[in-house]
Amino acid sequence: MPSDLPMAIMFLVFLSLFILLGTSPVLHRLIGFIGSLLSRSKRLHGQTEDKTSEAPSWRENAPNDYEIILIRKLAMSGDRGLSRRMLIKTLYFKPQSVDRALHSLGRRGLVRAKKMSFIGVRYCLTRNGQEYARQQDLIPRYQLQSQGKGVLSLVR
Known part of the structure; x- marks a missing residue:
């Protein structure tokens, strides 16, 4: 029976380590840091997974919510376009979110940067961007409708 004592001690040691790891945020961070x-x-040694064999998801090519809101805002601004600062100010987005969305839309060919003389850079939609906004119904379209006796109303 001398082997029972070390087994009980090992059980208590492993139990205490398990509880310590489960409750200590510092150890969680340390384990996460070691994992990263x-x-x-x-990655440095080239042992990453090859994701090119998988078929691309439908969501990869679809714009995210920030990009859709930017497309709508730029479509409403027309050919004049908006500066980065105006987009951040009017949409209440973080600058990093606007930068990421503009970069992504620029890569897709939906947004282009238009250099103004002394003002700076303004962003506006390309023809592809305008067509995409019309297809997705991101631009509100209004028509005048006659209701008789000279009364006109806007209909979406």
């Missing part, structure tokens, strides 16, 4: 270092070292 290991994954980073795998």
